[in-house]
Structures are given as structure tokens and as C-alpha cells.
Amino acid sequence: MNRVRNVNAAGLVMTLLLAWLVVYPILIVVLEAANGPGAWSEFFTRAGEWAALWASVWISLASVALAAAIGIPLAFLFEWFDFPGRRTLGALIALPVVLPPLVGVIAFLFLYGESGFVTRALQTLLGLEQAPWRLQGPLAILLVHAYSMYVYFYLFTRAGLAKLDVSMLEAAQALGAGRRATLWRVIVPLLRPSLVGAAILTFMTALGSFSAPYIFGGGFRVMTTQIVATKLNGDLPLAMVETVALAVVAVVGLAILRRRKATTCSWRWGRASHRSAGRSVAGARGCSRRARGGDSRSCCCFRI
Amino acid sequence: MSGFLEIQAIEKRWGHGVTVGPITLDIARGEILALLGPSGSGKTTMLRLLAGFETADGGRIAVATEDVTNVPPARRRCGMVFQHYALFPHLDVGQNVGFGLPGSNARDAKVTAALNLVDLSGFERRKVHELSGGQQQRVALARALAPEPRVLLLDEPLSNLDPTLRERTRRELRQLIKRVGITTVFVTHEQEEAFDLGDRVAVLNAGHLEQTGSPEELYEHPSSLFVASFVGRANVFRGAAARALGLTRADYVLVVRPERLRFGDAGLPGVVRERRYTGAAAFFQIEGDDGQRFEVLAEPDGAQVGARVYVEATRVIALPDEAGRR
Numbered sequence: 309m310n311r312v313r314n315v316n317a318a319g320l321v322m323t324l325l326l327a328w329l330v331v332y333p334i335l336i337v338v339l340e341a342a343n344g345p346g347a348w349s350e351f352f353t354r355a356g357e358w359a360a361l362w363a364s365v366w367i368s369l370a371s372v373a374l375a376a377a378i379g380i381p382l383a384f385l386f387e388w389f390d391f392p393g394r395r396t397l398g399a400l401i402a403l404p405v406v407l408p409p410l411v412g413v414i415a416f417l418f419l420y421g422e423s424g425f426v427t428r429a430l431q432t433l434l435g436l437e438q439a440p441w442r443l444q445g446p447l448a449i450l451l452v453h454a455y456s457m458y459v460y461f462y463l464f465t466r467a468g469l470a471k472l473d474v475s476m477l478e479a480a481q482a483l484g485a486g487r488r489a490t491l492w493r494v495i496v497p498l499l500r501p502s503l504v505g506a507a508i509l510t511f512m513t514a515l516g517s518f519s520a521p522y523i524f525g526g527g528f529r530v531m532t533t534q535i536v537a538t539k540l541n542g543d544l545p546l547a548m549v550e551t552v553a554l555a556v557v558a559v560v561g562l563a564i565l566r567r568r569k570a571t572t573c574s575w576r577w578g579r580a581s582h583r584s585a586g587r588s589v590a591g592a593r594g595c596s597r598r599a600r601g602g603d604s605r606s607c608c609c610f611r612i
Numbered sequence: 613m614s615g616f617l618e619i620q621a622i623e624k625r626w627g628h629g630v631t632v633g634p635i636t637l638d639i640a641r642g643e644i645l646a647l648l649g650p651s652g653s654g655k656t657t658m659l660r661l662l663a664g665f666e667t668a669d670g671g672r673i674a675v676a677t678e679d680v681t682n683v684p685p686a687r688r689r690c691g692m693v694f695q696h697y698a699l700f701p702h703l704d705v706g707q708n709v710g711f712g713l714p715g716s717n718a719r720d721a722k723v724t725a726a727l728n729l730v731d732l733s734g735f736e737r738r739k740v741h742e743l744s745g746g747q748q749q750r751v752a753l754a755r756a757l758a759p760e761p762r763v764l765l766l767d768e769p770l771s772n773l774d775p776t777l778r779e780r781t782r783r784e785l786r787q788l789i790k791r792v793g794i795t796t797v798f799v800t801h802e803q804e805e806a807f808d809l810g811d812r813v814a815v816l817n818a819g820h821l822e823q824t825g826s827p828e829e830l831y832e833h834p835s836s837l838f839v840a841s842f843v844g845r846a847n848v849f850r851g852a853a854a855r856a857l858g859l860t861r862a863d864y865v866l867v868v869r870p871e872r873l874r875f876g877d878a879g880l881p882g883v884v885r886e887r888r889y890t891g892a893a894a895f896f897q898i899e900g901d902d903g904q905r906f907e908v909l910a911e912p913d914g915a916q917v918g919a920r921v922y923v924e925a926t927r928v929i930a931l932p933d934e935a936g937r938r
Contacts, residue, residue, distance in 0.1 A: 475698035478665055481685040482692040483712030484759060497702040
């Protein structure tokens with residue numbers, strides 16, 4: 309009885325905490341935005357607002373694509389192949405996830421900014437009068453995003469690969485599927501929930517990213533920098549409307565991606581216990597590593 | 613004799629001195645061969661060598677006279693059923709079965725035919741996770757058979773099923789394989805399964821082939837103490853007890869199956885220590901005068917616990933004493 313009472317009390321405390329920390333700020337923003345009808349019309353009629361919103365969307369989508377392009381191959385490399393220093397390098401590669409976003413941005417500035425270490429070194433080496441590049445605008449933002457966000461794809465994909473049942477890959481091979489066919493017909497569909505999860509996280513982080521666009525954006529505005537600029541100009545109602553607009557984009561994006569994840573996950577939940585009974589690719593890699601002692605040709609996970 | 617599937621001195625060396633082989637086996641067209649052995653005996657490695665998932669360090673594998681030793685699994689045309697079936701959870705039953713079939717008009721017909729073969733007609737659109745263990749096993753079999761492979765490989769195919777279902781599935785599986793007429797190699801660590809399903813049984817121990825033969829040959833004429841003890845129940849007699857049962861050579865042991873021992877008026881003396889009733893018969897554990905314990909399979913009322921009995925052997929197998937050699 310006491311236990312039930314304690315659980316109920318804990319539930320109530322958590323609900324109040326959530327209401328205070330999450331619901332209340334959202335409510336305030338929405339109410340503030342609703343109180344300024346002029347701000348809404350201003351938001352809808354000003355081209356700069358739409359441009360910033362669109363910039364946020366496409367920068368986020370491009371960040372997802374770039375982060376995937378870097379993180380997924382790295383995950384395959386570090387999960388499936390064995391080479392000297394793999395473990396240490398694998399841990400270092402995941403480092404951006406523990407760094408605050410601003411640290412990454414400042415590191416980029418110190419290395420590749422106009423007065424950055426690498427930029428200056430190259431300028432001196434090539435005898436150039438000016439810096440060889442200007443780290444500014446959307447490309448610079450994308451570069452920083454790709455650096456700081458590939459780690460989501462890297463970690464999610466590695467976790468997905470570690471859980472893959474090697475016998476499914478072998479089954480595909482036994483059924484005549486080559487390396488490419490196995491990748492596209494078996495591995496990618498099985499990894500889809502992990503990939504969608506990484507995409508959601510990357511998209512949301514990129515959408516809310518402030519430090520990279522603020523420092524490297526130059527004249528290029530995304531919604532987060534636009535909100536701060538509007539607030540600094542003293543137009544708080546418009547800033548609230550901009551915040552709501554960005555939140556709406558985030559919620560829509562989340563809903564689309566989560567729906568995609570839900571459809572790909574339905575079979576996973578049904579098979580979780582069965583899959584765990586099988587051997588994982590990580591286990592198979594252990595097998596090939598064991599084999600390395602006596603046979604360097606042996607690779608039991610992907611011999612096609 | 614040259615078989616349809618020829619395994620000639622095939623060998624696989626792992627690190628730390630662990631070796632499987634060299635093993636030589638010939639398997640006739642349409643034959644079912646069971647690879648039987650304890651854990652770590654190398655039976656799964658053998659199956660994986662046949663499938664092409666492991667590279668052989670020596671020897672040769674040929675299917676229908678074609679050397680496939682270095683042919684990758686995708687082009688080896690060996691159907692394989694995995695221990696946990698390895699069905700693709702993102703595909704439905706029909707897509708799973710059709711996975712190895714080329715995209716053509718005949719594909720659907722072949723999928724239907726394969727599902728008919730395993731009594732799963734109309735299951736094409738079912739999700740894999742909706743099926744029972746037995747149904748999943750049959751889908752895995754249909755998937756392996758659909759591309760019409762030359763050899764069927766089964767890795768402990770019944771180990772995931774409950775005992776009642778396993779016995780029935782074993783019979784059905786044998787009937788199906790015989791109906792298709794495909795050359796089959798399967799791995800098991802259960803003697804009953806190997807005897808029921810296989811035409812011949814190859815017993816492996818510590819990476820080496822101990823003996824190959826029909827179930828009856830293995831049971832009645834084991835070539836080593838390991839085979840005698842691993843295949844069926846066996847009482848191993850040494851010393852005075854062995855001599856009392858007729859053994860003359862000192863470096864040999866006597867193996868007697870429990871059903872080949874009977875209570876009599878004379879013979880090996882002992883005391884009944886335990887009785888395990890199994891229905892039609894009972895196992896009596898006897899402690900001989902020299903302290904050796906052995907089992908007698910006799911009628912349930914053959915003896916009482918605590919009674920002094922004399923045991924005679926109706927058939928004995930004399931084998932070199934492997935423990936003595938070590």
C-alpha cells in the first residue's frame with residue numbers, strides 16, 4: 309500500500325516538474341505569440357522571415373545528409389573491420405558527442421577561421437596575401453554541423469550493426485545475394501530504425517543550432533539567429549512568433565521522421581527476443597579475429 | 613566410392629592450435645548425412661566450410677564433380693537453414709521465400725510451390741513474427757529449397773522447437789527431404805535426431821571424424837570408446853568386472869549397452885542402488901563389488917533397490933582403452 313502511495317507521489321512530482329520545466333515555457337511562448345496579432349502579419353509578410361525559416365530547414369536537411377555520409381561509413385569501418393588502434397580511434401571518433409556545441413565551433417574558428425592555425429599555416433606555406441578561404445556562410449555552417457553531428461549517425465549505426473544477426477547476412481549470401489545486394493536488401497532495411505533515429509536527432513540538433521550560424525553565418529540568417537536578432541531589436545512579440553514557427557517546423561519534422569521510424573520498427577519489436585538468440589556481427593567479427601591468428605584469409609561475416 | 617558431395621581431407625585451422633580435420637567424406641546423391649558430435653567437436657565448422665562461410669586451409673570440396681572449395685557462398689548453390697532460421701524480419705513470408713529467386717514471372721509460382729511443399733499455402737503475406745517456431749522453421753526450409761540448390765545444409769534445425777513438436781517435425785522433415793530428393797547434410801548434437809533423420813551419421817570429436825556409418829553400425833559396432841559412449845547409453849567395464857564378463861586383453865575395455873545386460877543366477881555380482889522407472893522398462897543402477905557403477909535396462913519389476921543381484925551380458929563390445937592410452 310505504502311509502495312503504491314510512494315509511486316503515486318513520485319509520479320505527481322515528475323508531472324509537476326515536467327509541467328514547470330517543459331510545458332510552462334512553451335505555454336508562455338505560445339501565449340506571448342498569440343497576444344501579438346501584428347507580429348503574426350509581420351512574420352508572414354516579411355521575406356526575411358521566410359528566408360530564415362527555409363534556411364533553417366534546408367541547412368538541417370543538408371546536415372542530416374552530410375552527417376550520414378560521414379558517420380555511416382565510419383560506423384561500418386569501426387564495427388566490421390579490424391585494424392591497429394581501432395578501439396582507441398573508435399572512442400576518439402565519438403568524442404564530439406560529449407563536447408558542448410560551442411567548443412566544436414570555437415575549435416573550428418581557431419583552426420579554420422580567417423586567422424585560424426591551419427588557414428595561417430597554409431597562407432604562409434603558399435605565400436598568399438590573403439587567407440585561402442573565408443569560413444563564412446551556409447557552407448561553413450554545414451561544415452561545423454557535419455563535424456559535430458556525424459557522431460549521431462556513427463553511434464546509432466554502430467549500435468545497429470552490433471545487434472545485427474550475422475546469420476541473416478549469411479542467409480542472404482547462401483541465397484545468392486552478392487555484397488551489394490546483401491547491403492541494400494538486408495543490412496540497410498535492418499538498420500533503418502537506427503538510421504531514422506540518428507536522422508531525427510541530427511535534424512533537431514541542426515534546427516536548434518545557434519552557435520555555428522551565429523559565429524560562421526555572416527550575413528546568412530537561420531531562424532535561431534533571426535530570433536536573437538529580433539529580440540535584440542526589441543521586438544519581443546515577433547521573436548515569440550518566430551520561436552513558435554521554428555517549433556512548428558521541428559514538430560512537423562519529428563512527426564514525419566517518427567512515423568517513418570514507427571513503420572520500420574514494427575517488425576523489430578516483434579522479433580526482438582528471437583533476434584537476440586542469434587549471433588551478432590560483432591560476435592562474428594570476434595570469430596574472424598580469432599581466425600586471424602592462424603588464417604588471415606578467413607572472414608566469416610562477409611565473404612562474397 | 614565417389615559421392616555427389618565429396619569432402620577430401622578438408623581442414624580448418626584456428627588460432628591457438630585448434631584444428632578441424634582433415635576430414636574425408638563422400639555423400640551420395642539424395643543421401644541425408646548427420647554430423648553428430650558434442651559442442652566444440654567441429655561439426656558447425658564443417659557445415660560452414662561446406663556452405664563457404666569459412667575458408668578451408670587444406671583439402672577439397674566438390675559438388676557433382678565441380679570443385680567448389682574456393683567458390684563464394686553466393687555462387688555455391690547450397691541451401692542453408694540456420695539454427696535460429698535467420699528469416700528476414702522486414703520481409704513477409706512470400707518475400708522471404710522469394711529472396712533467392714530471380715525476378716521473373718515464374719517467381720510467384722515458385723514461391724507458392726515452395727510454400728505448398730512445407731504445407732504453408734496462403735502464408736505469403738504473413739509477417740514472420742506472427743508465425744510459430746515450427747512455421748518459421750518451415751518457412752526457412754521453403755526459402756532454402758526455393759532456388760533449387762544442389763545441397764541442403766541444416767544447422768541444428770530442430771533445436772529451437774519444443775520436444776513434442778521436434779519429434780513430429782523430424783519425421784516430416786525427413787519425408788520432405790526424401791520427396792525432394794536433395795542431398796542433405798545436417799548438424800546435431802542429439803543422437804536420437806541424428807538416427808531418426810540421417811541415412812548415415814558421421815561422429816565428430818575434437819575436430820576429427822571418429823566414425824561414419826548407419827545408425828545401426830554406430831550403435832552395434834562403434835570403432836572407438838568415444839563413439840560407443842556418445843552414441844547411446846554405454847556401461848564401460850575395466851579390470852576385474854570386465855574380466856568377469858569375458859574380456860581377455862588388458863589394454864581393452866568392455867562396453868555393454870544397458871539393454872544387453874540382464875539379471876541372472878550367476879555373473880557379475882552387485883547391489884541395486886537406484887531404480888528409474890520409464891514406463892515399459894526401468895533403469896537399474898548397480899554398484900559392483902569393486903565399486904564400479906553400471907546400468908541395466910530391464911522389466912520394471914526385474915529387481916528391488918538394495919537387493920543383491922547377478923548380471924549377465926548378452927552382447928559385449930571390446931574396444932581399446934582410450935583412457936589407458938592417454
